[in-house]
């Protein structure tokens with residue numbers, strides 16, 4: 272077994288009603304910057320629960336878009352500075368959670384967000400409370416914040432130990448208001464975290480513990496995801512599987528699937544989870560050639576009897592996908608080139624080279 276460190280400093284509070292039960296302990300300071308997207312924090316009831324019990328002052332930034340931009344996090348950081356906020360409450364899916372983390376840094380480091388990628392940051396980020404309303408990102412228990420970088424035409428992750436939220440409140444009822452399409456897209460993001468972590472070069476005994484349990488839990492939701500009949504029990508399992516995926520990738524990072532998926536999202540507007548999902552069958556085919564036992568374990572836990580059955584599941588979940596993407600040879604090569612420059616590639620088993628990625632991507636878009 273590899274030597275490893277295990278670091279996961281986020282306190283998780285899991286169950287129905289946990290935000291209201293937290294009461295005044297929800298506050299980590301005197302004045303909160305509450306960061307949300309445009310609707311899910313309100314629709315889910317999470318924002319109401321927070322406002323019902325939160326002591327002290329707060330200011331709300333509710334303009335986070337899907338795949339948040341550098342401009343957005345600059346605005347939120349400036350607002351927190353101007354208002355004198357001393358902690359951040361992030362409510363929503365991956366986009367608000369990741370944007371809130373970057374704002375927590377910028378609130379106390381008056382620099383351009385792009386500088387953070389080059390030079391890191393000096394002052395520790397404000398403490399963060401994370402309340403997810405989707406079951407997918409896992410960001411509530413990771414040290415990552417992924418932003419869209421227009422200059423580089425891709426998504427790119429910041430990382431730092433202070434980006435782990437101090438506390439994550441996980442209530443499956445907040446995911447009940449999600450439309451089926453978003454539920455499936457985000458669920459497949461969670462699955463890709465679990466599978467990629469388990470198939471990462473950096474997998475450890477501790478990350479495997481989370482990934483194996485997460486995949487088994489995710490597997491229990493397959494028929495509900497297929498049929499679109501997600502009751503609270505299925506949502507409970509998905510939310511926990513998603514957080515386990517976050518705990519796993521906090522240790523290992525993601526792999527070539529996320530590296531390829533970023534271009535499908537940036538250039539084709541494909542939701543993040545779906546972009547990963549369409550690459551998964553070809554990725555498992557490739558990995559079967561270099562780590563067959565691990566791939567077989569993934570399939571067993573999901574109760575799928577082959578990689579083809581995995582691909583059929585992804586197709587079934589994304590049935591409302593309109594049309595298939597067509598890429599010219601030049602475009603495909605450009606996406607592969609972009610993916611090769613990421614750190615995610617180095618985590619992939621089998622040391623994939625450009626020709627491997629080309630094969631995987633062209634098989635994925637069919």
Ligand SMILES: [Fe+2]
Pocket residue numbers: 408460464529543
């Ligand atoms: Fe992801």
